[in-house]
Amino acid sequence: MNTEPFDFNEHEDLFAHKLPDISNFPGNITAELQDYDTTSFSFPDDHILEVPSLTLLNAAMKIAQRLNITELIWDMSAVSPFFDHNPSQPSMTDPPSLTSSPASGPSSRISPSYHMAFFDELPPHLQPTPTQRLIPHHPVLDLLPWPSTRDKLIQVFNLPVNLRPQTAQDPMGIVRLVYDMEDSSGEGxxxxxxxxxxxxEWEIGQLLFQRWWWAFESNVVENSNCARRGRGKEMLRIEC
Structure with missing residues (x-):
């Protein structure tokens, strides 16, 4: 085996054509690279950056501000101001707290009822239904954009626990509903x-539909499926 050291000087021509010409390189290469990074980088499409739970929270807070219930939705013992607790008209039950107990007693916080003039200023689909006026409920349910869904949830949570659908029997039923709506995978x-x-512009996802299907009418499901088809997602379904 040849053990003589390799003389790079003798083979200079062999590598010369393979080496880059650095005579024209800028003096400050780091600065040039930083400038390239900032000029060539562009943010991805808004849909890629979308955080469903954050978008939902922003939308819910805008509606809460419009309904003047921003502070109430964070109070677990609050009762919707849409509920008319006029003593001359007996309520259907004692006001329940956010834990969905059918009767939470004096610990519930009853908010002052709104006047009819205020209702007339609201968008038609956010105006309180007779169910919202007659049955005490937590104000977080007032944020939902579909009157029929609000009615079904309020009516079901007003039932005795053993008569409710299984998902609504949880002692923290409405809390679970909120968690499902905020599903981090985007299926709430x-x-x-x-x-x-x-x-x-609102839609429901697979997880929310699977657990709370009975609260949504066909038009809500159809609108959600239409939006899902546009994104190439599977249609909503009940999994056994």
Whole structure:
């Protein structure tokens, strides 16, 4: 075996054509690279950056501000101000707290009822239904954009626990509902577009539909499926 050292000087021509010409390199290469990074980088599409739970929270807070219930939705013992607790008209039950107990007694916080003039100023789909006026409920349910869904949830949570659907029998039923709406995978509740006051821009996901299907009418499901088809997602279904 040849053990003589390799003389690079003798083979200079062999490598010369393979080495880059650095005579024209800028003096400050780091600065040039930083400048390249900042000029060539562009943010990805908004849909890629979308965080469904954050979008939902922003939409819910806008509606809460419009309904003047921003502080109440964070109070677990609050009762919706849409509920008319006029002593001359007996309520259907004692006001329940956020834990969905059918009777939470004096610990519940009853908010002052709103006047009819205030209701007339609200978008039609957010105006309180007779169910919202007659049955005490937590104000978080007032944020939902579909009157029929609000009614079904309020009515079901007003039932004795043993008569409710299984998902609504949880002692923290409404809390669980909120968790399901905020599902981090995007299969809870979504808001598409910039206007949360348009009910057609809201949709439900698979997880929310699987657990709370009985609360949503066919038009809500169809609208959600239409939006899902546009994103190439599977249609909503009940999994056994």
């Amino acid at each position: 509740m979504k808001v598409n577009g910039q206007d949360p006051f348009k009910p057609q």
